[in-house]
Amino acid sequence: MSLLVVGLSHRSAPVSVLERASLAADAQAKLLQDTLAAEPATEAAVLATCNRIELYADVDKFHAGVAELSTLLAQHSGVGLEELTPYLYVHYEDRAVHHLFSVACGLDSMVVGEGQILGQIKDALARGQELHTAGRLLNDLLQQALRVGKRAHSETGIDRAGQSLVSFGLQQLAAGADPALWAGGKRALVIGAGSMSSLAAATLARTGVAEIVVANRTRARADRLVEILQQGDDTAVRARAVEMSAVGDELTRADIVVSCTGSTGLVLTADALADALGVSLDAAPEAPTVTAAAPAPDDVDQHAAWVENGSAASAAHAGPATPRRVTVPAQSTGPVRLALLDLAMPRDIDGAAHRIAGVRLVDIESLAEASADAPMAADVDRVRTIVSDEVAAFGAAQRAAHVAPTVVALRTMAADVVAGEIARLDGRLPDLDEKQRAEITQTVRRVVDKLLHAPTVRVKQLASEPGGAGYADALRELFDLDPQTVAAVSRADLNDPNRGRS
Helix, strand or coil, rough: CEEEEEEECCCCCCCCHHHHCCCHHHHHHHHHHHHHCCCEEEEEEEECCCCCEEEEECCCCCCHHHHHHHHHHHHHHHCCHHHHHHCCCCEHHHHHHHHHHHHHHCCCCCCCCCHHHHHHHHHHHHHHCCCCCHHHHHHHHHHHHHHEEEEEEECCCHHHCCCCHHHHHHHHHCCCCCHHHHHCCCEEEEEECCHHHHHHHHHHHHHHHCCEEEEEECCHHHHHHHHHHHHHCCCCEEEEEECHHHHHHCCCCCCCEEEECCCCCCCCCHHHHHHHHHCCCCCCCCCCCCEECCCCCCHHHHHHHHCCCCCCCCHCCCCCCCCEEECCCCCCCCCEEEEEEECCCCECCCCCHHHCCEEECCCCCHHHHHHHCCCCHHHHHHHHHHCCCHHHHHHHHHHHHHHHHHHHHHHHHHHHHHHHHHHHHHHHCCCCHHHHHHHHHHHHHHHHHHHHHHHHHHHHHHCCCCCCCCCHHHHHHHCCCHHHHHHHHHHHHCCCCCCCCC
């Protein structure tokens, strides 16, 4: 079996496609279940964030796996396969491991170095475990990705290379001013009480806003977030929770609004924002059309060639990708009365808000454009080295683990042979006393252990090297081991409740 990932992110697809392809929690669960129900995957995990959707699977057939995972992503996202295909990327085996470890370290984030992705990987692992779609490979992979990400943040200055998406968004809202000076004394409305909204509220509190109002569909979660904010030792912010029905009234008093909910529709329409400010929608400025770089052709072209039956590929994908035209809405001019930060995917805030006088809107799309020019820290190179080293170590460990059940089965067979011969000896020499029998038994066991020591140690060393997977097969063939016995050892190891804990 081999690791395969098929996905799309802010690096390969425009925000408009990512927005349409986003998956709610129930859709992610259904995708995982359908992935296991369809061949050739035996394990599956979904990593879904505001700027990426990736499906990981352990597959036994590469081409069929790419086709199946691509089709499932299209079906569950609601984006047609032909439309989705040019934006998909494919990584396989070590490249798939390298990709996930880079993601975990923040190297592939919209804002390089942000640490929120670790929580999202943890969620992906928990979801796979809860639904029993993550087996040996994906449990090991996701747990190791978390460790690699933590190592990168503890051993390097990758955190200095970028900030959280929230901090970066506030910088964009401040439009070049010091965010602390810009936000000091302002009133903030946070819509949502999930992990991103909680981070936004905490960041606003540290920035120095005077008041934070939290609105959420589940009032208890909003109350809990307010309680956490008020318990903070490093802030003195006033905080209160309100029902979602009170958002309209709160908009009339807010200076900053941050929204990140799981809603599939708009939370704040342009009309509602205009009403709160007591203004009317201006005529929309003519939106400039610019040429943006299309996805890098390497993975896209390979993917198009791999997917079979013509359903997701055509000759048009074989050449250089055609640049796409992107419409960028113009922001209103004049003093800012209401600053809006939309961190949701799909979006919470109507994009037409830019037409309202006195409104500044920053969303995922504008953050993606701004982050393209963000400075990279020197520590990024150090993190890349860590990733490369960890990928090699993970591959070696997986290959060694592949041969371990065979070694255990071999030693089990040898122990059975010893036991059988001792029993046979007891029948032929019944007058042996206990001391003699014990000495003979120990001698036979030592002989067997010495004979097996060198080949079993050597096969583990060889199996840990690239291309060493075949040594386990050779060992089974040479010693005529029962494949069912080897499989039973593997299952017992997988079901060990202490396995994988750190």
